Ligand SMILES: Cc1cc2nc3c(=O)[nH]c(=O)nc-3n(C[C@H](O)[C@H](O)[C@H](O)COP(=O)(O)OP(=O)(O)OC[C@H]3O[C@@H](n4cnc5c(N)ncnc54)[C@H](O)[C@@H]3O)c2cc1C
Ligand code: SF4
């Protein structure tokens with residue numbers, strides 16, 4: 001501990017009450033768009049953000065791809081086609097509702113963001129004549145250049161544009177406030193959500209927010225299995241402060257979750273083991289289409305899904321013979337044959353054929369505009385690349401026409417991890433939703449990466465806007481409700497207890513997080529067994545009962561970090577309970593059991609749902625196609641929106 | 650160099666993500682207020698570079714640098730172990746020929 005005095009006023013003892021129509025919890029991509037939608041519907045909106053809304057969230061610094069904008073004027077596929085392909089790719093374990101919204105309204109949101117000041121097309125004609133550019137609209141596409149449904153965008157301009165729009169619309173923004181709990185009618189778990197509590201991360205001040213509707217936009221959990229006390233900011237792919245507070249408070253309040261038993265072997269950005277995202281040699285995602293060479297300069301060929309070698313760079317961006325469209329290049333998620341894109345030969349084949357390690361990403365021989373769009377546009381606009389990759393590499397002398405960048409590991413993962421080092425990545429579990437993006441708790445809506453099986457910027461923006469719209473309708477038809485004083489008192493006791501403990505014999509947030517992660521690796525690793533899961537649960541419960549009362553924090557910032565770890569502990573228990581609930585292995589959930597009985601498999605082919613009611617855990621199930629007919633249900637639930645879009649045309 | 654013949658206490662950080670350039674920084678604290686992780690605090694002395702209080706928590710997003718009004722006042726640096734290697738392609742080919 002150094003002797004610098006805390007620079008902000010300490011307000012642990014003061015309390016502020018705020019009433020509004022719509023309460024938005026989290027100011028990332030989904031939260032900003034939810035607040036904008038609700039404000040446009042004439043509702044008073046309060047947005048609460050732990051960081052600084054202007055750049056907060058996974059997409060705050062940028063984003064280079066907007067996926068699945070199937071209604072853009074150049075697209076050759078329909079929202080139905082893409083959504084069905086996504087569902088099929090995951091054998092049904094995907095969010096049909098939210099991904100249909102993504103496909104259906106993505107282009108509407110892009111136009112919206114363009115009006116706010118975001119850049120979505122090549123207005124300066126820097127890429128005129130490129131294969132990936134549409135000359136009329138100046139829109140630019142990625143991956144499948146023939147079907148044109150994923151756009152390249154200048155995402156570093158988006159978040160500040162949304163921030164300006166929020167202020168223009170009069171949304172009241174509370175930055176540096178951590179939402180700590182959901183307030184329930186009568187204080188009852190499983191009841192109606194009537195507001196939230198918060199704590200200022202610099203002053204420690206307590207907030208009581210009342211809203212007629214609330215929208216959960218705090219993204220997804222992290223640091224469950226992966227932790228480094230030295231470099232906690234490098235533990236995971238997502239921002240340091242995004243660790244799943246929303247899931248924890250939702251679980252406490254009685255919200256229903258699904259797919260929480262799913263976790264994947266760590267792939268990306270964990271504990272500094274891998275290299276900076278998008279900063280090492282690879283040919284996926286932002287770098288899709290890049291040539292790979294071996295350490296003697298020999299080029300590694302691309303092949304289509306049938307193994308036919310592709311001779312021209314332009315073929316890397318085309319579907320193969322007889323294929324309607326492909327989703328993404330590369331084998332990031334081992335896509336099904338139907339939607340598999342071109343990819344370099346497999347690692348094993350390359351070694352067998354005598355290619356020498358290490359491999360390098362080589363932009364030098366790409367057509368000029370392909371090189372320029374990857375190095376300078378995508379690397380630059382993609383999250384976490386403008387300064388740490390593009391600027392810093394350039395300043396250090398990197399020249400894409402001359403230099404090649406080393407690949408680590410076997411490709412996009414840029415490192416190899418142990419099987420028990422797991423992550424909620426890809427399409428992890430989350431809040432269960434209906435066609436309004438409502439949860440099982442009345443008055444609580446959910447959007448973005450808080451939703452189960454969610455991912456991506458466009459998905460967050462579209463579901464945010466959609467939940468904002470539906471939340472606003474609910475708010476317009478309901479009134480504010482009296483807060484339960486006991487619930488508020490209990491919450492105050494919970495969050496401020498650690499500042500009363502003595503530092504010298506107490507436990508800080510890093511020590512607790514490290515213990516939780518180790519427990520999860522030991523008892524909830526790659527292969528699940530009831531015996532181990534149950535012991536894991538006991539350990540976690542012990543931390544809750546015996547360790548939490550002995551934790552401490554020096555100041556409001558560290559208290560924030562500590563409350564986050566309390567939430568990590570809560571989410572870890574939710575995960576173990578969810579694992580216990582599924583008795584048989586399920587490949588699409590990357591869920592493997594060492595103690596399964598075969599007869600369980602068939603009957604468990606469904607979403608297993610989990611929630612708490614009156615402090616008891618309730619397990620339920622929903623069929624994989626519970627969302628019904630996509631188009632019909634969408635139209636039935638969005639008549640106003642469809643009418644308004646028609647009027648505007 | 651430490652010329653004042655004194656030592657100070659403190660734990661060695663595992664990384665120094667942020668470097669301030671004293672002669673350029675105007676101490677406006679824009680970097681402090683944009684950081685979503687909130688790892689800085691303003692310098693108690695007005696006009697001086699902020700203090701990096703929690704360097705380990707940095708997410709390496711670069712927003713602090715993007716927000717700074719003064720070119721070159723603040724640098725973001727990946728930890729040494731995360732610095733990526735690149736080489737001249739011609740050298741790879743030449744190495745092969747020499748073998
Ligand atoms: C480096 C990087 C690059 C990416 N690139 C792309 C891309 O090119 N294309 C793409 O489609 N997707 C990309 N993604 C994914 C995409 O950014 C996310 O899917 C998207 O941002 C999710 O939006 P969200 O609103 O759900 O969460 P976020 O945008 O992460 O926002 C969550 C917000 O909640 C706040 N919050 C959390 N807890 C609390 C609390 N207790 N109280 C108050 N506030 C809280 C956080 O501070 C944060 O601002 C990328 C992600 C990363 C990390
Ligand atoms: S934003 Fe730039 S000038 Fe302002 S305090 Fe930070 S580094 Fe200094």
Ligand code: SF4
Nearest residue numbers: 684707708710711713
């Ligand atoms: S790089 Fe990002 S996380 Fe690190 S100090 Fe700057 S703004 Fe904060």
